[in-house]
Amino acid sequence: MATWQFDVAAVFNAGERTLPPLVCRRAQTVLAESFDPPWQMLPGWSVYGSESGNRIDLVVDADGSGELSARIDARSDADSFLNCWLILMIELNCSLYSPELDLAFPADAQALRDALQSSSAWRFALTTR
Numbered sequence: 001m002a003t004w005q006f007d008v009a010a011v012f013n014a015g016e017r018t019l020p021p022l023v024c025r026r027a028q029t030v031l032a033e034s035f036d037p038p039w040q041m042l043p044g045w046s047v048y049g050s051e052s053g054n055r056i057d058l059v060v061d062a063d064g065s066g067e068l069s070a071r072i073d074a075r076s077d078a079d080s081f082l083n084c085w086l087i088l089m090i091e092l093n094c095s096l097y098s099p100e101l102d103l104a105f106p107a108d109a110q111a112l113r114d115a116l117q118s119s120s121a122w123r124f125a126l127t128t129r
Contacts, residue, residue: 002052004075004128006121008085008112010068010094011104021064023092030088031056054081056088068094074121075128082112 012019019027031038031048038046041057044066049055053073060066070085072078089096089107097104098115105111116122 003124004073004121006072006074006116006119007099008070008072008115009097009099010089010092011097012092012094015097015104017067017097018065019068019092019094023094024058024060024064024066024068027058027068027088027092028060030091031058034084034088049081054078056085068092072116072121074116074119074125082109086112 009017010019011017012023028046031046035048035056038048038058041047044061045057045059047055047057049071054076055071057069057071058066059068068088070081072082086107086109095104095106096112096115098119100119101115103115103118105115
């Protein structure tokens with residue numbers, strides 16, 4: 001992960017980072033409707049977006065369960081990307097978790113903005129502008 005990137009994970013059902021198969025399938029459907037086709041980082045690991053910019057990662061295990069996360073480029077104007085991410089979280093009935101901040105928070109714009117602005121990626125981006 002680059003210094004300017006901020007990771008946030010989807011959490012389901014009171015803090016579970018592993019999403020059930022039905023939720024993963026729904027995520028794939030919504031992502032296919034909202035983004036260009038994904039590229040494969042590894043088998044089972046689909047990436048929607050660029051490696052160095054804003055992106056959503058969906059890692060699906062053999063049993064259909066998986067993990068979903070967003071990597072936000074703090075240097076960019078990411079409002080439309082963040083809105084898509086939040087719509088996906090609401091659609092999947094997920095909340096969010098920042099590993100860097102060790103912080104769980106609701107899937108709403110202000111909470112996500114507050115978390116991003118508390119991150120080291122945000123501080124880095126401010127020093128390079």
